[in-house]
Amino acid sequence: MNNQEVIAILLDLIQTCRDGQECFQNAAENISNSEFRRLFSIFAQQRAQFVTELQAEVHRLGGDPSNIANLAGPLHRTWMNLKSAVPRDEASAIAECQREEEAAVNDYQEALKADLPLDVQYVVKRQYMDIKDAYDRIRILQRAA
Numbered sequence: 001m002n003n004q005e006v007i008a009i010l011l012d013l014i015q016t017c018r019d020g021q022e023c024f025q026n027a028a029e030n031i032s033n034s035e036f037r038r039l040f041s042i043f044a045q046q047r048a049q050f051v052t053e054l055q056a057e058v059h060r061l062g063g064d065p066s067n068i069a070n071l072a073g074p075l076h077r078t079w080m081n082l083k084s085a086v087p088r089d090e091a092s093a094i095a096e097c098q099r100e101e102e103a104a105v106n107d108y109q110e111a112l113k114a115d116l117p118l119d120v121q122y123v124v125k126r127q128y129m130d131i132k133d134a135y136d137r138i139r140i141l142q143r144a145a
Helices: 003-030 034-060 072-085 090-113 118-144
Strands: none
Touching: 003 034, 003 090, 003 118, 034 090, 034 118, 090 118
């Protein structure tokens, strides 16, 4: 796999993490339960850190992490902005975070199927494990809500 292919995969993961960060931030700002709000804030910060780590990998490989040509990202953000304008209950906020994390789990699984260099694979795998853990925790919240 050449550097451009690896960079393209990493750019997709950057967008995935940005979408997750925005979803968690919106949930944290619009949910009344202080424990859930704190958890979603932590997940939003975690996704921001993942973005930084992935951007560093793109830089290291000679790419430009600001060169994300993903049309789905802006459309998703518009949808998220529209949804955040509508008052939501706790259950719907948790459900949205669960959907976002399920998409992230799938994106990371697809990335891990690629023949990534070992150093990149390590970063992606570590982030995947944290995202999978967050997804599992949100599923538990969903059942409790």
